[in-house]
Amino acid sequence: MNTFIVTRLILKDWYLNRTLLVAAIVTGLLTLAGIAASKGNSIALILGIIVLATILIGMGAVIMSSMVNERKQQTLPFVMSLPVSYLEYTTSKLLGSLLIFSVLWLMLLLGMIATILITPWFSNGLIPFVVIMLVEVLMSTCLIAAVSVTTESQGWTIGVAQIGGLALNAVGFSIVRLPDISHTMRSRTIQWSTTSIVLLLAEFGTIALMLGTAFFVQSRKRDFV
Amino acid sequence: MTGVAVQFSGVSKKYPHFTLQDVDLELPTGSIMGFVGANGAGKSTTIRILMGLIHQDCGTVHVLNHTMPANQAAAKRDIGFVSEDMRLYASLTLAWHMNFVSSIYPQWDRLYAEHLLRSFDLKAERKIKGLSHGQRVKAALLLALARRPRLLVLDEPTTGLDPVGRREVLAELVAVLADEERTIFFSSQNTLDVEQISDQITFIDRGRIIDSANKETFLDRWRRLRLMLPLNTALPQLPGVIEVGGSTRLPVLTVNRFEPAMVAVCQDAGAAVQAVDAMTLEEIFIANVQSRREGVVA
Numbered sequence: 001m002n003t004f005i006v007t008r009l010i011l012k013d014w015y016l017n018r019t020l021l022v023a024a025i026v027t028g029l030l031t032l033a034g035i036a037a038s039k040g041n042s043i044a045l046i047l048g049i050i051v052l053a054t055i056l057i058g059m060g061a062v063i064m065s066s067m068v069n070e071r072k073q074q075t076l077p078f079v080m081s082l083p084v085s086y087l088e089y090t091t092s093k094l095l096g097s098l099l100i101f102s103v104l105w106l107m108l109l110l111g112m113i114a115t116i117l118i119t120p121w122f123s124n125g126l127i128p129f130v131v132i133m134l135v136e137v138l139m140s141t142c143l144i145a146a147v148s149v150t151t152e153s154q155g156w157t158i159g160v161a162q163i164g165g166l167a168l169n170a171v172g173f174s175i176v177r178l179p180d181i182s183h184t185m186r187s188r189t190i191q192w193s194t195t196s197i198v199l200l201l202a203e204f205g206t207i208a209l210m211l212g213t214a215f216f217v218q219s220r221k222r223d224f225v
Numbered sequence: 226m227t228g229v230a231v232q233f234s235g236v237s238k239k240y241p242h243f244t245l246q247d248v249d250l251e252l253p254t255g256s257i258m259g260f261v262g263a264n265g266a267g268k269s270t271t272i273r274i275l276m277g278l279i280h281q282d283c284g285t286v287h288v289l290n291h292t293m294p295a296n297q298a299a300a301k302r303d304i305g306f307v308s309e310d311m312r313l314y315a316s317l318t319l320a321w322h323m324n325f326v327s328s329i330y331p332q333w334d335r336l337y338a339e340h341l342l343r344s345f346d347l348k349a350e351r352k353i354k355g356l357s358h359g360q361r362v363k364a365a366l367l368l369a370l371a372r373r374p375r376l377l378v379l380d381e382p383t384t385g386l387d388p389v390g391r392r393e394v395l396a397e398l399v400a401v402l403a404d405e406e407r408t409i410f411f412s413s414q415n416t417l418d419v420e421q422i423s424d425q426i427t428f429i430d431r432g433r434i435i436d437s438a439n440k441e442t443f444l445d446r447w448r449r450l451r452l453m454l455p456l457n458t459a460l461p462q463l464p465g466v467i468e469v470g471g472s473t474r475l476p477v478l479t480v481n482r483f484e485p486a487m488v489a490v491c492q493d494a495g496a497a498v499q500a501v502d503a504m505t506l507e508e509i510f511i512a513n514v515q516s517r518r519e520g521v522v523a
Binding site for chain 2: 002005008012015016073074075077078080081082083084085088222223
């Protein structure tokens with residue numbers, strides 16, 4: 001694996017996404033500031049959560065579909081004219097997209113935790129639920145990346161992004177009904193129950209499985225352009 | 226493999242509606258091969274196999290002593306590739322692309338890139354989306370040429386260019402060959418471009434290589450003989466006749482193995498030779514394709 005060329009390609013994607021990424025981070029942080037300033041107003045909270053979810057899911061879909069876009073915009077032949085193998089290209093796309101998305105994801109995750117900890121309107125017991133849900137968003141985004149990279153199809157990528165978005169609601173409702181989660185959500189202290197740790201491990205395991213499958217499928221491909 | 230930049234041996238690739246069959250090609254170092262074929266003939270498939278972007282079903286491909294597609298990344302360090310369907314990043318400037326490519330290729334020639342900017346009349350600070358089609362093609366060529374590649378692979382590079390743009394691009398390709406170690410593989414539907422700059426020519430049709438030789442051989446061995454036959458005189462039997470046109474009295478023979486002695490053979494058979502016309506590469510290509518499709522043995 002030529003790490004130099006992989007790094008160059010990741011930096012290229014970083015540069016291409018920089019404006020969108022900064023705009024998303026600024027909007028997300030302003031939204032969190034708005035939630036913090038709303039003094040627990042439930043309408044502001046709901047609107048804020050909708051904006052944050054839209055930013056994360058939307059940006060995830062945009063960043064992760066860059067491989068499909070590269071094919072659609074016919075820039076793939078340019079990239080593949082460089083001294084890069086297809087596996088190196090796949091690595092740069094998956095790692096690069098994840099790194100770029102992770103910056104936004106991490107900023108918003110830390111911002112949410114900080115908002116919960118700093119403001120008196122939210123109980124700190126919400127934090128495990130917020131972390132589980134944000135890792136769920138990360139998982140959904142990785143699924144989009146894996147599908148985008150392996151199918152190179154805009155239709156499939158959009159379809160999976162939509163399913164991922166809908167599944168987020170279903171997962172959220174299901175998790176909140178779990179006794180271990182619901183009982184600790186209103187607690188003043190952060191409580192990591194066994195259920196929340198198992199859920200997080202399952203999410204990270206699924207992420208690893210999806211990315212591993214994407215690499216495996218790519219390594220067996222014979223035609224690239 | 227010394228002295229051979231590209232070598233295809235028995236290469237085939239099957240698709241549901243198209244098959245590239247038994248391609249054998251050899252491109253000596255320092256030469257320009259014009260690869261001519263109609264739309265869908267297999268030019269781009271061949272070039273993608275050459276670049277390692279498509280795996281051949283069978284056969285072997287060696288490019289600059291690298292086995293393809295296994296060693297494509299290493300091979301591409303010395304290849305400049307431009308294809309008609311290649312696009313640059315529309316929202317970024319040409320200068321960004323130049324910096325990006327130069328950061329990957331240690332042999333990037335900054336002075337030559339600046340020379341190309343001037344000779345192609347390009348502005349580095351302009352965004353790609355603000356360039357015309359011709360300027361985009363030239364920008365892609367600049368990025369390929371300034372890498373100083375040992376092998377330049379061009380898939381229909383002059384398609385869509387105006388006559389002035391075509392002339393500029395062809396002139397630059399000829400200049401590139403001042404370095405005798407540099408090799409160009411150049412596909413085109415435009416036989417005039419190929420005739421101007423190539424020294425090796427290969428015709429492909431329906432997935433098969435139908436003819437391959439150096440340009441002078443092609444131009445020397447293909448002729449149209451315009452005859453006048455007296456009444457009751459049979460058409461002289463000549464080798465390499467692939468098409469008989471005209472009328473019974475004034476036949477026009479297209480031959481692909483012309484020898485000056487053929488004129489005497491015709492005259493001995495009682496035919497008057499009115500003219501021996503040289504053929505353009507386009508005429509040769511069309512006659513070649515038609516004769517193969519009609520199954521005429523040439």
